[in-house]
Amino acid sequence: MSNNLLKKHAKSFYWASFFLSKEIFNKCSSLYNFCRTLDDIVDEDNKLEIKKNNFLQFKKQFINKNLDNPIIKEMWSIINSEKISEKVVTDLFEGVETDLEEKVQISSKKELLLYSYRVAGTVGLMMSKILKVKNKEALKGAIDLGIAMQLTNIARDVCEDKDRNRQYINPDFSAIKETINESQIFYKKSFSSISSIPLRSRFSVIVARRVYKKIGDYILKQKNIENYNKAGKIYVPIFGKIIQTFLSVFDFVKLLFVKQLNYDNHISHNILEKEINLNERI
16 A cells, blocks of 8 residues: 555655565555554544544553554554664654644744754664664765755645645745755755665665656746746656666766765754754654
């Protein structure tokens, strides 16, 4: 079931997942299934009080380790086998809970980055644990890649979020462009850290990073808010994915020459560090 959810709802990740071993793919699918369940609770067409109740019930089941729920059982199995800090999952719950309001409005860069860390940087970190990344500097880069992808999502889904009474950024093309530019910083910072992923799984992450980053280029091609609104859900078509997969070969070779990884905390990351002790999570 989780594999089908990944195929249906996360086309870019599913494309990249072809380069993973079956064991790693199954664990990634289970993680996605857990995250998707949380998202579906928040996004389902129900009254807010019902959604809040469903969310709290699922959270309680998770905390109490209700292994009768296969989604929770698989998630706890991953947490235990990959030594994932429970604080990371708590951060994820906090991020998702942010959307359980009649109106969601993020009004500062700090709030945007914290939200992006909680709902996606956490997932990047957990995914890296599944991929057997040990280097702490590289794990910070995994958080960055998650944040980069979430910023891409936010820039892409302005219209969809508006329909749900959510505003993460101003609904104008200037703010959308600024968010894409901010995501580029995080994509860039994440690149060298991929060198710490074992070779067997590395290419998959390189492809996922390239394909998702390309969504930003397609958004910028709209040039103005009118074209953006008409474009609907912007994604990378199959031919574009093939090109990005081919270009990923060059990234793969380039990463073979990364000998030492020294993570350079940039300004945006320092904003996060003031609120969240990332070393505790890593």
